Amino acid sequence: MLNRKWKYPVVFSSLLLVVAACGNDTEPEQNAEENGEEITTEAEDQELIVYSSRNENFTNNLLDKFEEDTGIEVLVSHLDETAVNLIKEEANNTQADIFISNEIGGLEHLRDEGLLQGYTPEGIETIDEDYRAEDNSWIGLSARTRVLMYNEDLIDESEVPTNIEALADEQYAEQFAITRGGNGSMIGHVAALRQEWGDEATLEWLNAIRDNAGIITSGHGDIRRAVGAGEVAFGLVNNYYYHQQIEEPVDNNVGVVYPDQADGEMGAVINAAGIGMISEAPNQESAEQFFEWIMIPENQQAFSYDSMEVPLNPEIEAYENAAPLDSYNIQDMPLRELGDMWEDTRELIEQSGLDLEIG
Amino acid sequence: MKNLWLRIWKGNPPGFSLLIISLTAAVLLAVPVLYVVFRSMTAGAERWMRLLDDRIPELLWNTISLTILVTIATIVIGVFLAWFVERTNVPLRNWWRWLMAVPLVIPPYIGAVAYIIIAGPRGTLARQWRDSEWLSQLGEFPLEIYSFTGVWFVLTLFTFPYVFLIASSSLRKISRSYEEVARSQGLSTSNIFYRVYLPFLRPAIGAGALLVSLYVITDFGAIAMLRYLTFTSAIYYNMGSYDNLSATVLSTVLFGITLLILWMNARFKSGRNVHQSTKGKATDQIVPLGKWRWPVFSVIMMIFTFAVMIPVGVMIYWSYIGLQAGALDAQFIEYAWNTFYVSGLAAVIAMAVALPIIYLKSRHPSVISSIIDKLSYSGYALPGVIVALGMIFVFNNYVPVLYNTVLLVALAFVIRFLPQVLQSGEASLQLVSPKMDEAARSLGSKPWQVATRVILPTILPGILAGGALVFVSAVKELPATLLLRPPGFETLATRIWVETSEDIYYMAAPAALLIILISIIPLRYLLKKY
Structure with a gap:
């Protein structure tokens, strides 16, 4: 009796088991062994799980180099700024070891929520204290500045607005491109403006640029291509997109204006890309190794090189055309203050009706 | 109690284990979706009101207007093509019969990529326009692919064959005697079309319209790539910013719309059955088109x-x-391998899960087995984004071990595509007479032996065909893969998505071409089915 009753389920479930077992082959092993000493011998079994909010073309070479140097296999999820919320969502079931972020606000916000862990790698002092967390749970590595990039065939440099506030001016209606409100760099920028102007003026400005913008894109890559191809006259981007567009084989007749440079003006808004170490990282050892590895000067350079950003470590040579940080006026606001403002800023943007996401 | 049990099963209750397996499978399949609906109830009145106030009306308008206009366009194109191909002497008519089904092998999101490459703002045509002296005098490049018209155009192009295939097959079945009578009464060709054929075609049009409208409502890829906002893309973006509760609210509304369409279809079908005499020979007489x-x-x-x-x-x-x-390069091969691997896994699981469900439904018909059957079909009409949302919820919170694994992606495919195995398996099981079961039983075989030795071998071809269909659908799948893929796991479909968003078309195209080639496999099956 028992035999008859159970044969069918046994066959069925063993079939499922076989299938599930096959499934396990490529499954990330989340409980890598935690033997501190045997790094080199066990490197082949080690993994590093990375959530990245950067464009994958900026991180691929860097992570490949890490794989080559250490033998640790890197599994990366290319997300956008949604990575911040994903890490929060998975707080009870931590998946990632390292978060490579496109801006500082999200990193500091995560630290504030207790989702990052402090770790001090060798060579940390090469990065100014303003650009890393108090407990070094996140470290900024490369800087970007908010600029206006324009198409030289369509508009003369003198016609490009010289300050960010002017984007709200009707004379520029339909002439420029911005990203959606939920873009990480955009959130950082708006947070800086709140600091400078207050919430009310910022909200008004957001309302105005939403109506004024000719194109609202998901990311900045679209803006640089749109400006390059002449779809719009100019666009609000991070400065390295300008350097990238100049190097394109076509559509490269573009110029750049660093806004708010006159005396008494706020200076250009900056932000930084960097790395954070996730609390309860499933591959703690790999995460620590990544932090140590990235502080090696040549790897710091590799972090900023593909995106053509400026390294925050002044000792490291920047990409040849990238304008160094001290060559223009920047807004003086410590980047970690962005963390406190991160969620409020998203709310303010949502209030303004500038869509966080575009579909 | 025992009597009641027997009465439910019409005197033929299944083995306990068979019932439990089928029930478990069906419930597991439906859980993620039901959980989404359940969670939306916990989203709170305030969130519901906010969404009902400003988000949902816009989405409803976008989704419904698109669905209706695509459906109308596909009906017009599909029915007229079917009539010309089946009933007139248009050149190459035997070729058109199957050539017109070919668009089905191109997933609409790949079609969208093609039209973005050609007619997008930085596409081939726009560049020609800007480079040409006299054209740029006329003003800006006039085509706007990222628009309602763009989405409508692309979806219509790649879904009209559903209507065409169904309409063609019913045209072939319509007795010619009606046409002859009409002609003898002096009706013109166009009159015959409107007054004789169209009424007969109504059920076919209804069935085609159902397929197309479900397709449009659940499509994500083409709509998101063309930057249009319907429920599916809004749910995706809400999940992107991890406002999962808002996503559940939108999913519940979308789920409701889908049910409404299915219900309307059922009413439409039951109310309007057209009867025709099967007598009357189908002649080969066709209408000459002349000039x-x-x-x-x-x-x-x-x-x-x-x-x-x-x-x-x-x-x-x-x-x-x-x-x-x-x-x-090696990466492309890895993406292709990942795609085949996860799709194959899904096909195997789907076949294994389908067997007990099919067996139960066909050999032990009852209220319970039909509930199990309905539950297993629930993924059919569900958008991938909702399935993915439910799975993220359920697995991240309750089964963390499986969260972020390849198996989860495969399970999402099973939920969505299981009905394809169920359909083809059922069709072949119906051909096996229950008398064969009885014969085997009377010769001393135990029920499980009957199932494995008699039934399985005979229905295996049907099950395998269903598995192949699941495989192909899984290869094409985009939204659930995008949302559920574990770190480091990319498939051909997700690469097309990423590369297109970066304008790197030469990297997207080989993957797209490979998907098209694989999709050709079930074309023969589709042609036979209708």
């Missing part, structure tokens, strides 16, 4: 060009460029 022969041919040719030649041509051209740029 219209070539104009009609060019219209058909034009549709074929837009729906097949242009997208395939674009993909071949860019694949060629990609080939020279080294797009077929």
